[in-house]
Amino acid sequence: MTHGAATQSDRRNEAIDPSSAVVRFGADAPLALEGGGTLGPWAIAYQTYGTLNADRSNAILLCHALTGDQHVANENPVTGKPGWWETMVGPGKPFDTERFFIICSNVLGSCLGTTGPASINPDTGQAYALDFPVVTIRDMVNAQARLVDHFGIDTLFCVAGGSMGGMQVLEWAATYPQRVFAAMPIATAAKHTAQNIAFHEVGRQAVMADPDWRKGRYLEAGTRPEKGLAVARMAAHITYLSEQALHRKFGRNFQDRSAPTFSFDADFEVESYLRYQGRSFVERFDANSYLFLTRAMDYFDLAKDHGGVLARAFQNAKTRFCVVSFTSDWLFPTRDSRAIVHALNAAGASVSFVEIETDKGHDAFLLDVPELFKTTRGFIDSAARARGLPASGDSAL
């Protein structure tokens, strides 16, 4: 309990007074929300890597996934672990910090410094909790656009991200086509399916079933819905891995024993692994943020915002697209990416599409997948040349 309480206070500090840089917008500069009304004052926390060039043309915005954050390529202040995309971001890496100015901001509704349900509601002096407005992917993107304005950047060289990050990439290309030179949506979809919504609903119900959730008011109560959030994470985690990956990693291996115990102990390695995933998640993430961000993903349906025709979302796009899917991703399967590609083709947009063979499932976009690195490097180099920026081959000359 002591350990949990300490972590809770750490997380509240990160939510309200983050280690990251923050741009704060006063009540005079509110954010208009898709669901109606405005949010203000509000703040957006971010990290940057590399240097913005003189004509501000080398900025890449990376969009994080559901439980990700802005700490894409530095030690995470909450977990002490490396950044979530250090495989992709750094000197000489596909998103090369020696040539590009990389921005990653914490999404609206999250809990690492950008305004969300754990932030203080100025009307009450308490955390917003469920009084926080239900924000959407478009709201997240509009908040990011304000941050990009703050940097005086007119056009982003590239916007890239996987999963919920990919949804933001698609929304950027649809809402701000003139501000996105290149876009890379990875392992994502233009809308959430019934099965995706169903899994998210299980997670939300698991959180809300926990009496320590206290109708969202757990911060004041000094409790945390740890068990409910852990169950939610466990269920979600299964969907991030492929059946093949689970079989390869764990199979039916027993954990530290040679025979079943005929009990409810974690006999199997996969049980022990899942329990660990649940436990470690609750140490770093706010339960209400989990509710709001899953809801934002469920509501995402880009075609619906354009008369039901996805191609219309991209009809004036000059943006170059590279769409990436993974063969064993059953949460956002290749057919979801193909639907995006078909719409881009119908809109006459420039698009390349790569389906990467891997057994790593949805999480492949976060893992060591050489084909993803190669694809990204190739796309970024080609776009850089078209934009008059140095490509990775050039810098070796």
Next chain:
Amino acid sequence: MTHGAATQSDRRNEAIDPSSAVVRFGADAPLALEGGGTLGPWAIAYQTYGTLNADRSNAILLCHALTGDQHVANENPVTGKPGWWETMVGPGKPFDTERFFIICSNVLGSCLGTTGPASINPDTGQAYALDFPVVTIRDMVNAQARLVDHFGIDTLFCVAGGSMGGMQVLEWAATYPQRVFAAMPIATAAKHTAQNIAFHEVGRQAVMADPDWRKGRYLEAGTRPEKGLAVARMAAHITYLSEQALHRKFGRNFQDRSAPTFSFDADFEVESYLRYQGRSFVERFDANSYLFLTRAMDYFDLAKDHGGVLARAFQNAKTRFCVVSFTSDWLFPTRDSRAIVHALNAAGASVSFVEIETDKGHDAFLLDVPELFKTTRGFIDSAARARGLPASGDSAL
């Protein structure tokens, strides 16, 4: 609460004093268990349909799935709904009650009259709860064999069932090859995969996370882990349906509204449906039974019991097999059935294999799937002729 309490007392009555016929075995006739030790006194509750013929050669044992019961073709005493396999069992149906004597018993560890965690532990006078032994699929089958002995039946004409029922069919054929003339394992596997175990573990953790579970002692406490069990059921239910079926039934349709509410209400039909599935399940099923039966499935690994070689499980089988899978079943996919078929072929057994094209997912075995009816009828008729019993064509003569 009043409604819940009434249902709880109904369920306890059904667990201890079921509407079904029951065979009770005294402490002098205990059941030896795979995990060691014995269970006794113990009871097995069952339903029968049709008439046993003079030479006792026309009996079909149907094995139910995880949350099924013995009420295969009559109104369920708990829910008031039709039996779970009325599509398949009845006069003139594939399991024809005019020609066969159909037996279905509640499995060991369940809560409809066969001894399980809700039964009274004679040592304490209270429900067993977690003091009930962790039983296995083989234990369930050994209990059924005692019931079959009770009827004076030497050889069952057929043993059939889907999912966990299919595991029992495989175990019957492996443990009592001389007592099974024909076997029909449907939508099942010879072992549970890591992904299957993972989903079950999420369900168990959801139940155990509910403070009303009270370490299993909820019956004495007068509570029920309704929320935890509902979450477990919701997660499991997603795995019983295919992504296509969820899309066809619900898609992204809103429930009784035309636009999102920007709240955590069940905006989408699929959310409302899942919540209903969770709520209705807790009215009819015992939470501890859910723990024990999921555990039994997780432990099932027929090859492991035969030196790691599945074919050895069937090496002396004279049984005729018909293995059935469904194209959209991702919980027990066709490759699991193919593994069974390969082993049967390697053992030189008689086997036919049918993969049925359907988008209904794992639950297809319970649904109106004409190809399943046709396959079953064909297999049963052919086996009946080989056994010297009337086939369905014959009875029309």
